[in-house]
Amino acid sequence: MLAPGDQASTEFSLTVLGSDGSYPGPGGAGSGYLVKAGGHCTWLEAGPGTLANLQLHVPLDRLDAAVISHCHADHRSDLESLYVALRYFLGRRDFPLYAPEELQQVMRDEHFDGTFDWRVVSDGESTQLGPVRWTWRRTDHPVETMAARAQMDGRALGYSADTGPAWDFSELGGGLTLALVEASLATGNEGLVQHLSARQAGAAAAAAGAERLVLTHIAPPVDKSEARREAEEAFGGPVDVAAVGRTWQV
Template identity: 40%
Template sequence: MKLTVLGCSGTYAAPGNPCSGYLVQSGETSVLMDAGPGTLGELQRHIRLEDLDAVLISHSHPDHWVEVPVLRNALRYVLDRSGVPLFTTAETVKLISAACHEQVSPTFEMSTVSDGSEFTVGPLTVRCSRTDHPPETLAFCVDDGERRLAYSADTGPGWSFEEFGGPPIDLGICEATFREGSPQALDSAASGGGVHMTACEAGAMARRSGVGSLIVTHLLPGADPLAAAEEASAAYGAEATVASSGLVREI
């Protein structure tokens, strides 16, 4: 399996770094996992849109899905494609439908998924797990029969990769929006937490879950990636990588 980070900027896009979007490939199968603003252009650096097999959207926050109506423009009006499977939460289905003027079909074949949902895309099995984040948010575990990759989407520290059960996860992509002790982290904790993780919480969660290797992502624009890497690595007990647009990882 191959992961390509298209964009990973938390909350809003940064110069040269779109919001959340990850390309997962296995053999001839290509899946787009989240489609935040700016990810459509980056996606085309790596695949032709004709070759996109499915879209997974984790939740209804706009930094994770607003490229979908623009992707529909490309598929419907230029490439004449239809029936592209799109899996997401009930609330996100409604928002995407509204943004496409209720004309999602026939371009996308939308499926509502929720905690515990399992489906296949070609040779890949995808499992969903509800995270610790205010709107219904789904983490995804993608399994090609040999290797497992898991993406936390957005989550507070009340969720972990352990929720997927099964064999160990080879590659974990975990959000690490905040730095430990930062004003945003303190504000989040003071209001009850459960929105995002710090790099330290992400590293500790990955360590507890026995994740083989860790990429931390969804840092706020302007955050210091080296400091986040140090914080996550210390808690993980091994070197964690900070995501960046264009990062490729084979597992």
């Protein structure tokens, strides 16, 4: 039985702030998620439009850290707006920002140091953020890109970030209670670029033994109903499609 206050300390949730693949579609947003765990708030991916949606769920002075998988604009462009908010309106310095080294190199010329406390993540590393243990694995993508496993107690979120099929989603480890996997491509376009189709996302999540699958990073021209159907066939069970404002408990 839960005692008063236990609900907040055991919460482990994923809220979608944006889920469009590679560019935002009409009224949509790039990649962005809020991971809340035990009152600790991490902004995972800062794609275009996601800073605005983030603030519907948590005020910026309550945000604890940001985690960015790679330097492509659809995952990080709103960091520039976060910088303006923190530096000129909230007076906040040394905001923890976890990302591959390449992101820091891309943004170095813009003098973000001092506002952001850059923390470089690399393949195989783990970091504790509040009650959550984050572990990063490098994926199959043209720039250094980190998939993530976020674990709290016996629950684990596996996030593919952007990847082609040459990286094995199972590298995030077993026991995933929720898999958030990119499905950028229509099946007919498999292999054209380093991304997955919904069919490949479903097969990857099944091979990893994930309990549940949420598709994300679907490109705006791709039919979401068809993507879901193909993923369910490959996954062997029900599949959800990420949409702005939806929340799942991990």
